[in-house]
Amino acid sequence: xxxxxxxxxxxxxxxxxxxxxxxxxxxxxxxxxxxxxxxxxxxxxxxxxxxxxxxxxxxxxxxxxxxxxxxxxxxxxxxxxxxxxxxxxxxxxxxxxxxxxxxxxxxxxxxxxxxxxxxxxxxxxxxxxxxxxxxxxxxxxxxxxxxxxxxxxxxxxxxxxxxxxxxxxxxxxxxxxxxxxxxxxxxxxxxxxxxxxxxxxx
Amino acid sequence: xxxxxxxxxxxxxxxxxxxxxxxxxxxxxxxxxxxxxxxxxxxxxxxxxxxxxxxxxxxxxxxxxxxxxxxxxxxxxxxxxxxx
Numbered sequence: 001x002x003x004x005x006x007x008x009x010x011x012x013x014x015x016x017x018x019x020x021x022x023x024x025x026x027x028x029x030x031x032x033x034x035x036x037x038x039x040x041x042x043x044x045x046x047x048x049x050x051x052x053x054x055x056x057x058x059x060x061x062x063x064x065x066x067x068x069x070x071x072x073x074x075x076x077x078x079x080x081x082x083x084x085x086x087x088x089x090x091x092x093x094x095x096x097x098x099x100x101x102x103x104x105x106x107x108x109x110x111x112x113x114x115x116x117x118x119x120x121x122x123x124x125x126x127x128x129x130x131x132x133x134x135x136x137x138x139x140x141x142x143x144x145x146x147x148x149x150x151x152x153x154x155x156x157x158x159x160x161x162x163x164x165x166x167x168x169x170x171x172x173x174x175x176x177x178x179x180x181x182x183x184x185x186x187x188x189x190x191x192x193x194x195x196x197x198x199x200x201x202x
Numbered sequence: 203x204x205x206x207x208x209x210x211x212x213x214x215x216x217x218x219x220x221x222x223x224x225x226x227x228x229x230x231x232x233x234x235x236x237x238x239x240x241x242x243x244x245x246x247x248x249x250x251x252x253x254x255x256x257x258x259x260x261x262x263x264x265x266x267x268x269x270x271x272x273x274x275x276x277x278x279x280x281x282x283x284x285x286x
Contacts, residue, residue: 015279017272029260036258046261050268057272133251151217152252158219177213184248194247 005069012060020057023069030070030154031077037149038081040138044088052080067163074156074164078146129194136186144179151176203231205238212242216249 011019024031031052036045056076063072137148150156150164158172167175187194211228214220220228232239 015276017269017276020272021269028264029257032260032264033257042258042261045258046264046267050264050271053268054271054275057275129251130255133248133255137252148252152249153255155253158217173214173219174210176217177210180213180245180249181209183252184244187248 006065009060009063009065012057017057020060024053024056024073027070027073031073034074034077034149034154035081037134037137037153038078038145039084040134044084048081048084049077051084052077055080071160071164074150074154078164082142132187132190133183136183139186140179140182143175144182147172147175148179148183152180203227205235208232208235208238209241212238212245215242216246 005023008019008023012023028049032045032049035048035052036042039045039048052073056073059076063069137145140148146165147161150161151158156164158169158176161167161172162169165172208228208231211220211224215225215228228242232242
């Protein structure tokens with residue numbers, strides 16, 4: 001943690017909202033995207049990301065200076081998302097019990113792909129591929145999903161992942177290997193979609 | 203070594219986490235084994251696609267909403283500190 005961050009943490013500990021906002025601003029997108037991977041829905045991801053920052057603000061006094069803001073926020077966000085999923089599952093169960101139907105399970109998402117030089121049909125293909133990959137990642141078991149998101153979407157190093165999840169480097173390696181294998185196996189059923197894009201899924 | 207052992211090396215290979223020696227061993231094996239070669243290509247392909255997933259843009263009102271909630275929390279804390 002650099003000196004500026006240290007000062008901001010100190011001010012945030014004394015309830016300075018502005019200092020806390022400065023501290024977390026570089027991580028807004030990272031936290032939101034992490035939440036989106038777990039929850040797959042804009043509104044839920046936004047709520048969970050904000051909840052993660054609120055939890056961080058409340059707990060800023062417990063932040064250890066030998067840690068980094070990034071790994072600290074990742075850990076809080078993952079826990080917040082898992083809590084949200086648990087809460088949503090309980091709510092769904094209640095709705096089922098009451099035989100109430102709201103007509104939407106929030107599982108459908110419209111992906112927004114930034115404009116590019118791609119032709120319309122290529123954009124559609126890209127959208128479809130991205131949706132399939134996101135869907136399949138979200139179906140993986142919790143541990144596999146988390147490690148894949150941290151490594152392959154967020155580009156974190158094995159060391160950073162080990163710190164965030166509090167596991168050994170060896171476990172990072174084996175868990176990631178398992179996760180990628182599962183994702184690859186699950187994507188095999190979409191091989192036609194990938195083949196149109198010159199894929200190597202056989 | 204069995205193919206299963208080589209396959210465990212594929213994911214760290216893609217991430218550049220193998221030693222030079224381990225890398226050479228795997229590279230030599232995939233030259234002779236089509237199944238492991240396919241496995242390597244497929245996992246590499248899937249990993250590359252994951253890396254290419256687009257970042258979702260932050261909702262436009264994200265910062266404002268968060269700011270209100272933070273101010274609200276701090277207000278409650280401030281009041282409870284003063285009343286105790």
